[in-house]
Every structure is written in C-alpha cells, then in structure tokens.
Amino acid sequence: MLALVGYPFCLALYFSISNASVQESVSTFTGLDNFLAVAGDSVFQRALLNSFIFTFGSGIVKAILGTSLAFLLLRPFRARKVIRGFLMLPWTLPIALSILAWKFGMFDPQFSVVNWTAAHLGLIHEPYPNWLGDPIYAMIAVMTVNIWRGFPFSAIIVLAGLTSIPSDIIDAARVDGANWWDRWHSVMVPMIAPILFVGLLFDVVFTFTDLSVVYLLTNGGPINATDILPTLAFRTGVVGGSLGRGSAIALFMLPLLVVAVIVMLRTLRRRDI
Amino acid sequence: MAVASRSQPASRLVLRRKTVERGLSYLALAFFMFIALFPIFWMLMTSIKNDYDLVDPNLTPFWFQRPLTLGHYEYLFTATKFGTWLGNTFLISACVVAITLAVCIPGSYALARLRFFGAENLGIGIFLTYIVPPTILFLPLARVVATAGLYNSKWGLVLVYPTFTIPFCLWLLAGFFRTVPLEIEEAALVDGCNRLQAVLRVVLPLSMAGILTVAIFAFTLGMQEFVYALTFVSSSAEKPVTLGVVTDLIRGDVYFWGSLMAGALLAGVPVAILYNFFLDYFVEGITGGALK
Numbered sequence: 025m026l027a028l029v030g031y032p033f034c035l036a037l038y039f040s041i042s043n044a045s046v047q048e049s050v051s052t053f054t055g056l057d058n059f060l061a062v063a064g065d066s067v068f069q070r071a072l073l074n075s076f077i078f079t080f081g082s083g084i085v086k087a088i089l090g091t092s093l094a095f096l097l098l099r100p101f102r103a104r105k106v107i108r109g110f111l112m113l114p115w116t117l118p119i120a121l122s123i124l125a126w127k128f129g130m131f132d133p134q135f136s137v138v139n140w141t142a143a144h145l146g147l148i149h150e151p152y153p154n155w156l157g158d159p160i161y162a163m164i165a166v167m168t169v170n171i172w173r174g175f176p177f178s179a180i181i182v183l184a185g186l187t188s189i190p191s192d193i194i195d196a197a198r199v200d201g202a203n204w205w206d207r208w209h210s211v212m213v214p215m216i217a218p219i220l221f222v223g224l225l226f227d228v229v230f231t232f233t234d235l236s237v238v239y240l241l242t243n244g245g246p247i248n249a250t251d252i253l254p255t256l257a258f259r260t261g262v263v264g265g266s267l268g269r270g271s272a273i274a275l276f277m278l279p280l281l282v283v284a285v286i287v288m289l290r291t292l293r294r295r296d297i
Numbered sequence: 298m299a300v301a302s303r304s305q306p307a308s309r310l311v312l313r314r315k316t317v318e319r320g321l322s323y324l325a326l327a328f329f330m331f332i333a334l335f336p337i338f339w340m341l342m343t344s345i346k347n348d349y350d351l352v353d354p355n356l357t358p359f360w361f362q363r364p365l366t367l368g369h370y371e372y373l374f375t376a377t378k379f380g381t382w383l384g385n386t387f388l389i390s391a392c393v394v395a396i397t398l399a400v401c402i403p404g405s406y407a408l409a410r411l412r413f414f415g416a417e418n419l420g421i422g423i424f425l426t427y428i429v430p431p432t433i434l435f436l437p438l439a440r441v442v443a444t445a446g447l448y449n450s451k452w453g454l455v456l457v458y459p460t461f462t463i464p465f466c467l468w469l470l471a472g473f474f475r476t477v478p479l480e481i482e483e484a485a486l487v488d489g490c491n492r493l494q495a496v497l498r499v500v501l502p503l504s505m506a507g508i509l510t511v512a513i514f515a516f517t518l519g520m521q522e523f524v525y526a527l528t529f530v531s532s533s534a535e536k537p538v539t540l541g542v543v544t545d546l547i548r549g550d551v552y553f554w555g556s557l558m559a560g561a562l563l564a565g566v567p568v569a570i571l572y573n574f575f576l577d578y579f580v581e582g583i584t585g586g587a588l589k
C-alpha cells in the first residue's frame with residue numbers, strides 16, 4: 025500500500041517543489057516557486073473558486089434530491105428492487121460514457137433536446153441558449169451532469185441510514201404528535217448523522233477531485249469559465265508537460281481532503297464507544 | 298357539500314388521504330425515473346435511429362420516423378477498433394481482479410484476525426487512502442509508469458489500477474472475514490489443521506460471497522476508470538473501451554452519433570448491471586464504519 029499510494033504521493037510533493045517536466049528527467053529544487061506562481065495566476069484563482077462552486081453547489085442539490093428519493097424508496101411498493109436498479113443507472117454507468125448523452129443530446133448547440141423541448145413548449149425563443157458555449161450556462165451544465173450522476177448515490181446512502189432506524193421509534197414520535205419535519209429533524213437526522221456525514225464527505229471528495237465530467241463536457245472552457253483544479257492540473261501537467269506546476273495545482277486540493285480525513289477519522293472512531 | 302363530507306366516516310377519509318399520498322409518491326417516483334433514465338433512453342434511440350432522422354432538426358428527438366437500424370452497431374464492430382478496446386478492458390480488469398485478490402485475501406485476513414498493536418488504526422488508514430484521488434496521483438504515477446517502461450501500454454494500467462481497488466477491497470473483505478466465527482477456525486486448528494489449512498479449507502469457503510463481491514467490485518472499478526487511461530495511454534490499440542469511445546469515436550459529426558451511442562451503451566450497460574448486484578455491499582462498505 026505504501027508503495028502504491030505513498031510513493032506516488034511523496035513524488036507529487038517532490039514534483040511540486042521542483043521544476044520537473046516531461047522532457048527532462050533531471051530537475052532542480054525550486055522551493056515554493058511553483059506554489060507562488062500558481063497562486064498568483066488568475067486562471068488558477070478562477071479554477072479554485074469554480075471547484076468550490078461546483079462541489080458545494082451541486083452537493084446541496086444532490087442532498088435534497090437524494091433525501092427525497094430515499095423517502096420515496098423507503099416504503100414498500102411493487103417491483104421496488106427493479107425500479108431502484110433503474111434509478112441507480114446514472115451512478116452505475118461509467119460516467120465517461122454516459123456523459124456523451126449530455127454532450128451530444130442535451131447540450132449540443134444545434135440539436136439540444138433541452139432546447140428543442142423548451143422551444144416547442146414555447147418556453148424559450150431564438151437565440152436558444154448555447155449550453156456549453158456560454159460561461160454561466162456551461163457551469164450550470166457541468167453541475168447538472170454531476171447532480172444527475174450523483175443523486176442516486178446520495179439517495180442510497182440516506183436510504184441505508186433510514187432503513188437502520190427501528191420503525192417503532194418513528195411510530196413513537198408520531199404518537200407523541202411530531203409532524204414529518206420534527207420526525208426528520210429531531211429523530212431521524214440525529215440517529216443517522218454519522219452515515220449522512222460519511223456519505224456527504226465521500227460525495228464532496230469525489231466531486232471536488234473529479235476530472236471526467238468537466239474534462240469531457242467543456243474541457244474547462246469557454247475560456248476557463250468551467251475550469252476546476254483537476255482539469256487545470258491535467259492541462260498543465262499532462263498536456264503542457266509541466267509536472268511541477270501541475271502537481272502544485274493538484275496539491276491545492278489537499279487541504280480539503282485533509283479536513284475530510286480528519287472528520288472521517290473522528291466519525292469512524294466514535295463507533296467504538 | 299361540507300356537511301356531507303363531515304358526515305363521512307373517519308376511516309374513509311383516512312383511506313382517501315392514503316390513496317392521494319400514494320398517488321403523489323408514485324408521481325414523484327415517475328419524475329425521478331424520468332430524470333434518471335431520459336439521457337440513457339436518448340442514447341438508445343440515437344443508437345438505433347436512421348441517420349436522416351438524426352440530422353433533421355424539425356423531427357422530435359424523442360422518437361423515430363424512418364425504420365430503425367442496427368447499422369450503427371455493425372459499423373462499430375467492422376470499421377472501428379471497438380472490439381479491441383473491449384478486449385483490452387476485459388484483459389485489464391481481469392488482471393486487476395487477480396492482483397487485488399492476491400493482495401486482499403491475505404491482507405484482509407490479517408486485518409480481521411491478527412491482534413497486533415494498531416491493527417484497527419491500520420485498517421482505517423488503509424481505507425482512507427481510498428480517498429486520495431487519481432487527480433493528485435496521476436502526475437507522479439506517470440513518472441512511475443514511464444520508468445517501468447509501460448507508458449502507452451495497457452499493462453501500465455494493470456500496474457496502476459490496483460492503487461484504487463486494493464484499499465476499498467481490503468476494507469470490504471476484512472468485514473466479511475470478521476463474520477466468520479472464530480470458533481469454527483479454532484475447531485479446525487484443534488482437529489489438526491495448521492493455520493494455513495484452516496484458512497484455505499474453512500475460512501475461504503465460508504467467505505466465498507465476500508470474495509466474489511470484492512472481485513466484481515474490482516472488476517467494475519477497472520472497467521469504469523477513465524482518468525489514468527486518459528493520462529497514460531494514447532495509442533489506439535492499447536486503449537480500454539471507456540477511453541477509446543470518447544477519444545477515437547468523437548468527431549462532432551451528427552452522422553457518427555449513432556455509433557458513438559451504440560459503443561457507449563454496449564460498454565456501459567454490462568458494467569451498470571454488474572455494479573447493481575453488489576450495490577448493497579458497496580453501500581455497506583462506505584457506511585459500515587459509521588453504522589456500528
């Protein structure tokens with residue numbers, strides 16, 4: 025394990041403080057130059073801000089949609105297993121492939137199904153929104169895809185929590201006159217808080233560090249409007265061949281991960297008490 | 298009216314409220330189903346539509362006018378490297394499963410059984426490496442892969458994929474091993490088995506379900522991967538299917554959408570189905586630590 029993750033990780037740290045590049049194997053120590061150069065770059069600042077908007081904006085929507093869906097799936101109904109399987113498809117399909125439906129189907133400048141439908145319902149008029157070509161729309165588009173992909177995961181995590189609550193506790197609360205909001209807010213949430221927490225953390229980590237959605241949908245464009253840290257690191261490090269710069273950009277994701285790890289550790293430890 | 302409804306028996310009112318509630322929740326479910334499935338439905342339609350249906354902007358994108366065709370699928374197998382990519386993906390995933398199991402079976406057993414100082418923390422530590430993302434590791438791993446002489450080769454991916462399958466699988470499998478009662482193992486030891494025999498003849502057969510789950514998990518993770526493949530492989534013949542479809546088949550040309558979607562569906566749906574079978578275990582693996 026140490027060799028598999030530890031060594032590359034240290035190498036990343038080393039790259040970030042050197043001027044390593046693809047062309048030359050010999051690199052010299054440059055201290056914090058990479059970090060300073062990166063931090064002063066307006067493209068990077070934009071990407072950092074975008075990363076947070078992307079992660080937390082879509083995170084909130086996923087939490088709301090996921091929780092609603094979890095409640096819908098909680099009560100028994102016919103063919104529940106099959107329907108659950110279908111609902112999980114966005115999460116279980118490889119995102120690199122299902123994104124093609126979004127790129128060419130939903131958001132294509134000429135053949136967008138979203139625009140076609142909205143136009144035929146009389147909701148929008150020419151010129152139609154150019155989903156991937158306009159800075160604001162493009163951001164909405166990448167977030168939409170992330171939400172579409174992630175809400176089944178949120179739902180299934182919340183569902184796992186809800187099914188772990190003994191039903192007599194809920195019934196007792198109901199008898200005591202608690203309405204649905206009280207039951208959710210004062211009974212269920214405290215009981216399943218650890219699960220919600222871990223699920224949320226996983227979602228934040230996965231979204232914050234995800235490359236595929238933005239890379240395939242917009243590649244950070246138009247003009248860096250949807251750039252996030254992973255896409256910028258990829259373009260700088262792999263396409264541009266500047267390993268040091270790229271690693272420095274990628275390592276800016278670390279503080280958030282460290283926070284996530286600490287919180288997760290505390291949650292995991294608590295179960296032993 | 299008000300008088301009439303007030304005189305209704307209470308039970309009927311409750312019944313009606315229940316019917317309305319049920320109807321509403323079905324409606325909401327239908328809404329979610331629509332969101333979740335529509336893009337996939339569109340892919341399916343596109344993959345079997347006639348080309349002329351695709352390029353006519355006046356036609357509805359939801360349905361077809363001219364007869365459906367399997368031509369896009371045929372094209373995929375005869376004129377592109379789709380078959381090769383599919384083969385690569387299976388080969389890579391199979392190797393990754395083999396490596397993952399070879400590491401995880403002994404590793405998880407040790408985590409589950411041996412009581413040495415810090416064993417618990419070690420387990421948690423390994424689990425946490427799962428969240429160190431590919432997007433931090435891909436640059437240094439590029440150097441590692443290049444040093445090993447496996448740049449631009451599917452074997453490079455075989456080397457790298459275990460970095461994300463092993464942590465989670467180790468944790469998941471340790472959970473399965475813990476469910477095998479220690480008494481059974483001790484009974485085997487008393488009956489004259491040594492530790493290795495006890496593991497091979499008693500513990501492993503009892504945890505077959507767990508081992509299978511871990512194998513499927515590693516397999517689907519390997520099939521889904523994209524970031525490392527994108528970084529390390531550029532020649533077409535070495536690509537796994539996720540990468541091949543999105544890099545070599547995209548031409549932005551409407552006439553090609555059919556084959557593109559056909560490829561995405563053929564590669565994606567089996568993964569999705571496999572994934573679905575062990576979804577409950579996956580959720581357990583993620584929430585398990587928090588639950589108990």
